[in-house]
Structures are given as structure tokens and as C-alpha cells.
Amino acid sequence: MCGIVGCILNKEVAPTIIESIKKLEYRGYDSVGIATLTDKINVKKGSGKIKEVDDQIHLTEIDGNIGIAHVRWATHGNPTKENAHPHNSCDNKISVVHNGIIENYKELREELEKEGHTFKSETDTEVIPHLIEKYTKQGNDLLHATQKTINKLIGSYALAAISIDEPDKIIGARKESPLIVGVSEDGNFLASDVPAILNETRQVIYLDDNEIIQLEKDNVTVMNNQLEPIKKEVVTIDWNPEMAEKGGYPHFMLKEINEEPQVIKDTLSESPKIKEIVSKFKNFNRICFVACGTSYHASLIGEYLIETQLHIPTEVILASEFEYFQNTLDDHTLVIFITQSGETADTLKALKTAKKVSETLAIVNVVGSSITREADHVIYTRAGPEIGVAATKTYLSQLICIYLLVAHLSDDTWLIDKLSKLHDYSLNSLKHEENIKNIAKKYKSASDFFYIGRGFNYPTALEGALKLKEITYIHAEGYPSGELKHGPLALIDEGIPVVGILPPGPSYPKTYNNLQEIKARGANMIILGSEEDTQINQIENKILFNPGIDEIIAPLIYIIDLQLLSYYTSIEKKIDPDKPKNLAKSVTVV
Incomplete structure (x- = not known):
């Protein structure tokens, strides 16, 4: 910045x-x-x-x-x-x-x-x-x-x-x-x-x-x-x-959400450097992500992307739990550490352990931070400083770096072409504010929220729920839609708001049926999907997107509206979204 x-x-x-x-x-x-x-x-x-x-x-x-x-x-x-x-x-x-x-x-x-x-x-x-x-x-x-x-x-x-x-x-x-x-x-x-x-x-x-x-x-x-x-x-x-x-915005969080189209441009400019880093990788047959909080959710999307596009076994480990997995690392494992600040204590500790046996890559927003000095390779997210405690633009920039990494590892021109359209898609998402404000007003007094997604969009459900918990203090949970009958469906009651993430793609039919099951039990549905989707027109509250955003790309765009939903719900509850209670921007102690 x-x-x-x-x-x-x-x-x-x-x-x-x-x-x-x-x-x-x-x-x-x-x-x-x-x-x-x-x-x-x-x-x-x-x-x-x-x-x-x-x-x-x-x-x-x-x-x-x-x-x-x-x-x-x-x-x-x-x-x-x-x-x-x-x-x-x-x-x-x-x-x-x-x-x-x-x-x-x-x-x-x-x-x-x-x-x-x-x-x-x-x-x-x-x-x-x-x-x-x-x-x-x-x-x-x-x-x-x-x-x-x-x-x-x-x-x-x-x-x-x-x-x-x-x-x-x-x-x-x-x-x-x-x-x-x-x-x-x-x-x-x-x-x-x-x-x-x-x-x-x-x-x-x-x-x-x-x-x-x-x-x-x-x-x-x-x-x-x-x-x-x-x-x-x-x-x-x-x-x-x-x-x-705050640039005329009432809060830094809203300002930073509105900066996301520019962040997309700035982070995509790192593509040549990421391609250069990829050319320097040693041979590996396994990838591990290590992260905390929001960065953990970005890593989960990375896992789906790598395993579907590259067919390389991948797992995501919470940095605080890393010591229980460290003995599985070897010199054919690439370990990717994701952290906004580059100073997260758990992540830094894990990096110092991993680099003894494995090749390491850090995806970080702060140049010169501790983790950038320890990792073998570094990708910078180019989000600029983020003042609001709840991660918004830094999360999106982390995702873009992961997608670029996979695109260059696979030499996937299709994925690069999709990423080039993100800026315009993001501008369209920011036009949904009035609709989102109305939804926030309707559900500001809810005691529970559920976010449902499948495949690439299950981590988006987790991140959407985390944002709501962080800045509105409403209990919220993200679930994979296929797990509903294994317990979560028992929690669905009349009037409970449920956010369904429903982009076009192979997972659409099963997710749609799961959401219908939820609606049949009296839940209030909020659907994120395509404006061309005629099947969801009967649902009262819809947040619709441009056609052409398939389920692989959807995590990069749908999250913007989930961030706005959390922001406006906090405003309706008269909570300062920039300073949620009990939380800090960077966790620098274990």
C-alpha cells in the first residue's frame, strides 16, 4: 500500500x-x-x-x-x-x-x-x-x-x-x-x-x-x-x-473488501515469479499445507485443487497440531506454509521443523517477516496492509497465489484464463450490497447460522461461518453438504438461516438435493449461485452471480459476498467489525 x-x-x-x-x-x-x-x-x-x-x-x-x-x-x-x-x-x-x-x-x-x-x-x-x-x-x-x-x-x-x-x-x-x-x-x-x-x-x-x-x-x-x-x-x-x-468508508473492513478487485490485479502480477519458483522445485510426490484460521481454509481449497488438477496426495495440517504429523515428512514432500503476517508463532515453529527434512514454500503478505527468512521459497500475496482483524483481502490473495501455483505446476492455460476474469467478477459481486444489507437486517437476531457446501466450496462454507463468528458473535458452522444426514440435519429447525453455496458444476445436483432437504425442514435459505440457475428462483433470498463461474473458480468470488454478509450483520448488531472482542490480527505467541 x-x-x-x-x-x-x-x-x-x-x-x-x-x-x-x-x-x-x-x-x-x-x-x-x-x-x-x-x-x-x-x-x-x-x-x-x-x-x-x-x-x-x-x-x-x-x-x-x-x-x-x-x-x-x-x-x-x-x-x-x-x-x-x-x-x-x-x-x-x-x-x-x-x-x-x-x-x-x-x-x-x-x-x-x-x-x-x-x-x-x-x-x-x-x-x-x-x-x-x-x-x-x-x-x-x-x-x-x-x-x-x-x-x-x-x-x-x-x-x-x-x-x-x-x-x-x-x-x-x-x-x-x-x-x-x-x-x-x-x-x-x-x-x-x-x-x-x-x-x-x-x-x-x-x-x-x-x-x-x-x-x-x-x-x-x-x-x-x-x-x-x-x-x-x-x-x-x-x-x-x-x-x-478509511477512504470515506465507515470501517476498515468494508474498505478492504472494496479493495479486493485491485488486490486481484496486484496478486495476479506475481504469476511470472510463481512460474519461476515452480521451475526450481525438486521432485516431490506429496504436498502438505500448514496454516491457522483463515489461512487454513485457503489451504483446504488448495488441497482440493491440487488433488483434482495435479493428482498429487495432499493434506492440510493445523499449525498448532503440526508436531503430531512431523514424523511423516521426507525429502519428497513439499510443505507449504500460509500466513498473512509471516509471524504466526505456531506456523513459524512448524516451518523450522519441516525445513530440516522437506522443501518449504511460504505464502506471505509481509516482506521481510520471520517466515520469509526461513522458507526455501516465498510467494508474496500483494494484498497490502490489512487493518481489520477479520481477514478479507488477504484471504482472497492467498487463494489467488494457490491457484497460480497449481496453474504453473500443471501448465494449465484454462485456469490462467479463468483467473484473468476474476477482476470483473469481483466488481459484479460488490454490486450485491443492498441485497446483502436486507438479508443482514432480517437475520441479525439469529442465534445460529449454517453454511453448506460441497467439494471446492466446503472450505468456503467454513470461511463464511468463521467470518460471521468473528465479527457478529453469532454461532455459525460450516458443513459439507453430504454430511447432513450424519448429524447436522438434527440441528435444523424452523426459521434457522442456512447459506447454501451452489455454483454450477459436477457437485451441483447432490448439493441442490441436500439444500432441498434443509428447506423442507423449515430453514430460511440464502443461496449463492448462478443467475442462470432457474431451479433456485423459488427461494426467497438469493445472492446471484455472473454466469460462467463454475465450482472450481467459485471460492475466489463467492467469499466476497459472505464477507459482506458478515460485515453488514455486525453493523445491524451495532458491533465494531474492525475490532472483534478477544481477537488479535497476528497471533505471535504459541
């Missing part, structure tokens, strides 16, 4: 810019840095929280009326001082901060190194100042050099660049990563998000993809990527600071 602030003022910028970047701490970060212009580029940066770095190097004690700053959430390279932004050109005349992922940075870096450029970090960002330097030396000003640079970039970016040769301006650009402009009487601002500038101005211009901005103290010029000026509306922000941190 990261955070950018840039400003040009009629006074020293460092105190203002550091206060502004503090307002983006909620986005999650591991390092901080600032660059200002005088007769040279002045840079201060370090790894750690703003206060920690400020105590060491005094971030505000730096001269200049123009500057850029950054809080970094590591994506390429560990969270070190060298990898912290800003990054400079070889001649130290240009400095850049950047949010996003440059997918072709390796190719660009190799090209620039051949031309004599020297790199000081492991980041994808550092190619940007070097490219700008290259084009300025060809006779371009900062604006045109930046334009030429972004035309070379594949991926997402929000960036800000300054140059000692043009000390009166900041050039910014945006593609698939947020960037806004703040307009004030004392000067002008660039930022990743509104909270950064609320103490200075409430006059904001929202930039769109493929737009470039030239920021001067008394002037703002917005252009398209052909540098043709664009007239943009100046919006007056009336959010309070807390609302602003």
Missing part, C-alpha cells in the same frame, strides 16, 4: 511533510524517508516507524521549500534503509517516491546497468529515477522525461519526482495506484490519500489512471499521458480525519 506525500510551500516543508506522512501510517509500513531540494537533493530515510527513525536522524531537520516523502510497505526487497524511498538517480539530481509494482523492473534494470547505471537497492522503484535521468540527459525536461519513463513501465504506479535542475516543481503520475492533489493558499500537495493533507487543505483534485500532474507553488496542471491539459474538478472534503483514513 505505502504512502506518498509531496509539497511545494512558501516555507520549509519538512515539518509539514512529516506531519502529513504520519497521517498515512494507518496504511501499514516498514520504513520512511524524505527528500527535499536546496542546491542539492537532501535525503533522510530509515527502516522502522516514523518516530523511531525521527528519533535517530531527525527527519524534520532538513532544509528546502519543496519535498517528497514516503512510508513503504515492502514489496521488492526487505525493509531496510537501502530499500526505503526516496530513490535517487546516479548523478543525485533526481529523486523519486513510488507506490505500486513495476512488473518489468528486472528487464529495465538489466538494460540500465548495461548502459552504466549503478543501483543501490533491491527495489523495483529504483529503475524510475534512473530512467528519468537517462531521458533528461537526452535533452528532455523533467515533465517529458517522466512521460517517457512511465511509457516504459509495465505495472501500477503512483509516483512523484523532483530534480535540482527544476527546483520549482514536482511531477506526479498515476496508474492503478491512488494519487490526489491538495490545493491551498500556502502551496500545493500531492498525496496517496486524503488524510495526509486534511490539516493543510480540504480542496482536493482526484487524479485518474494515465494522468500526469505538474505541481508548482501557485499552479497545478493536470494532463493526459500525451501531456494535453485536462480540466479537473476541485472537490471540497468534509470527512473528519478518522473517516478520511
Whole structure:
């Protein structure tokens, strides 16, 4: 996620810019840095929280009326001082901060190194100042050099660049990563998000993809990527600071659910790296997943996917139970550890044991975390920081990584094609909010909920039930539909809400019959299925999806509506969904 602030003022910028970047701490970060212009580029940066770095190097004690700053959430390279932004050109005349992922940075870096450029970090960002330097030396000003640079970039970016040769301006650009402009009487601002500038101005211009901005103290010029000026509306922000941190959403959980379409794009960009990791695997004839909580449910879907698509024996082990299974590992077993934080104590302990005998792979959201340093291979989920305790976008990104892993292991172009459609499917799911709100109102007082699925969608039932338990405190259970007659059917009474997960596919007929059995016993049915399914039209509460989402892909999309159902039920019960009682975001003690 990261955070950018840039400003040009009629006074020293460092105190203002550091206060502004503090307002983006909620986005999650591991390092901080600032660059200002005088007769040279002045840079201060370090790894750690703003206060920690400020105590060491005094971030505000730096001269200049123009500057850029950054809080970094590591994506390429560990969270070190060298990898912290800003990054400079070889001649130290240009400095850049950047949010996003440059997918072709390796190719660009190799090209620039051949031309004599020297790199000081492991980041994808550092190619940007070097490219700008290259084009300025060809006779371009900062604006045109930046334009030429972004035309070379594949991926997402929000960036800000300054140059000692043009000390009166900041050039910014945006593609698939947020960037806004703040307009004030004392000067002008660039930022990743509104909270950064609320103490200075409430006059904001929202930039769109493929737009470039030239920021001067008394002037703002917005252009398209052909540098043709664009007239943009100046919006007056009336959010309070807390609302602003949440992007106008009432809670982080809802904000993070709405970020899932972008998370899908960002995580799918890891496909080439996953393919490279797969090429390095040793021979194995067994796979084990090790995880806790929500990550355990993602692993269960991985088990179904691997055994059906790759025909490799697979099992999923709760990290807290791992010690009872560890003696079955050997050098032909691939052990996959899934954890959002990379610091989960049970998972880390299991990894240290497994790596003694087996090849290990970690699927993690936090670069540089303990588990990433222990595993043989690492896949990053690219979900960005998640503030809400209940996992939403991190769960989805874990699933995408698992699906990409299986697609590359099997060389399955069909699966890759299906994954390419996820972004549009997810946007459609977010349109169901009003229907879901009505369902939440109807069942907010329920004492029990049941979630029913089969095959790939049994773990989705488990995850849907977990979300409801976590943030509404309603007792909820997920069951495989084929197990109903082996006990759970005895719990079904008149009026109990039952969520049936019913996508098209081979398991549909049996699941449909199971759900009919439940309905016959008086339960209130909530069905997730296809809009083309005429058999379920008689059921009162339906959450319907686009045609074409078969049961293999359904776990990646149906979960969005189950997350929304839990969220709106918690709102109806007047419970804060971001801070469920007794729970923590990362369990770092055994």
C-alpha cells in the first residue's frame, strides 16, 4: 500500500511533510524517508516507524521549500534503509517516491546497468529515477522525461519526482495506484490519500489512471499521458480525519473488501515469479499445507485443487497440531506454509521443523517477516496492509497465489484464463450490497447460522461461518453438504438461516438435493449461485452471480459476498467489525 506525500510551500516543508506522512501510517509500513531540494537533493530515510527513525536522524531537520516523502510497505526487497524511498538517480539530481509494482523492473534494470547505471537497492522503484535521468540527459525536461519513463513501465504506479535542475516543481503520475492533489493558499500537495493533507487543505483534485500532474507553488496542471491539459474538478472534503483514513468508508473492513478487485490485479502480477519458483522445485510426490484460521481454509481449497488438477496426495495440517504429523515428512514432500503476517508463532515453529527434512514454500503478505527468512521459497500475496482483524483481502490473495501455483505446476492455460476474469467478477459481486444489507437486517437476531457446501466450496462454507463468528458473535458452522444426514440435519429447525453455496458444476445436483432437504425442514435459505440457475428462483433470498463461474473458480468470488454478509450483520448488531472482542490480527505467541 505505502504512502506518498509531496509539497511545494512558501516555507520549509519538512515539518509539514512529516506531519502529513504520519497521517498515512494507518496504511501499514516498514520504513520512511524524505527528500527535499536546496542546491542539492537532501535525503533522510530509515527502516522502522516514523518516530523511531525521527528519533535517530531527525527527519524534520532538513532544509528546502519543496519535498517528497514516503512510508513503504515492502514489496521488492526487505525493509531496510537501502530499500526505503526516496530513490535517487546516479548523478543525485533526481529523486523519486513510488507506490505500486513495476512488473518489468528486472528487464529495465538489466538494460540500465548495461548502459552504466549503478543501483543501490533491491527495489523495483529504483529503475524510475534512473530512467528519468537517462531521458533528461537526452535533452528532455523533467515533465517529458517522466512521460517517457512511465511509457516504459509495465505495472501500477503512483509516483512523484523532483530534480535540482527544476527546483520549482514536482511531477506526479498515476496508474492503478491512488494519487490526489491538495490545493491551498500556502502551496500545493500531492498525496496517496486524503488524510495526509486534511490539516493543510480540504480542496482536493482526484487524479485518474494515465494522468500526469505538474505541481508548482501557485499552479497545478493536470494532463493526459500525451501531456494535453485536462480540466479537473476541485472537490471540497468534509470527512473528519478518522473517516478520511478509511477512504470515506465507515470501517476498515468494508474498505478492504472494496479493495479486493485491485488486490486481484496486484496478486495476479506475481504469476511470472510463481512460474519461476515452480521451475526450481525438486521432485516431490506429496504436498502438505500448514496454516491457522483463515489461512487454513485457503489451504483446504488448495488441497482440493491440487488433488483434482495435479493428482498429487495432499493434506492440510493445523499449525498448532503440526508436531503430531512431523514424523511423516521426507525429502519428497513439499510443505507449504500460509500466513498473512509471516509471524504466526505456531506456523513459524512448524516451518523450522519441516525445513530440516522437506522443501518449504511460504505464502506471505509481509516482506521481510520471520517466515520469509526461513522458507526455501516465498510467494508474496500483494494484498497490502490489512487493518481489520477479520481477514478479507488477504484471504482472497492467498487463494489467488494457490491457484497460480497449481496453474504453473500443471501448465494449465484454462485456469490462467479463468483467473484473468476474476477482476470483473469481483466488481459484479460488490454490486450485491443492498441485497446483502436486507438479508443482514432480517437475520441479525439469529442465534445460529449454517453454511453448506460441497467439494471446492466446503472450505468456503467454513470461511463464511468463521467470518460471521468473528465479527457478529453469532454461532455459525460450516458443513459439507453430504454430511447432513450424519448429524447436522438434527440441528435444523424452523426459521434457522442456512447459506447454501451452489455454483454450477459436477457437485451441483447432490448439493441442490441436500439444500432441498434443509428447506423442507423449515430453514430460511440464502443461496449463492448462478443467475442462470432457474431451479433456485423459488427461494426467497438469493445472492446471484455472473454466469460462467463454475465450482472450481467459485471460492475466489463467492467469499466476497459472505464477507459482506458478515460485515453488514455486525453493523445491524451495532458491533465494531474492525475490532472483534478477544481477537488479535497476528497471533505471535504459541
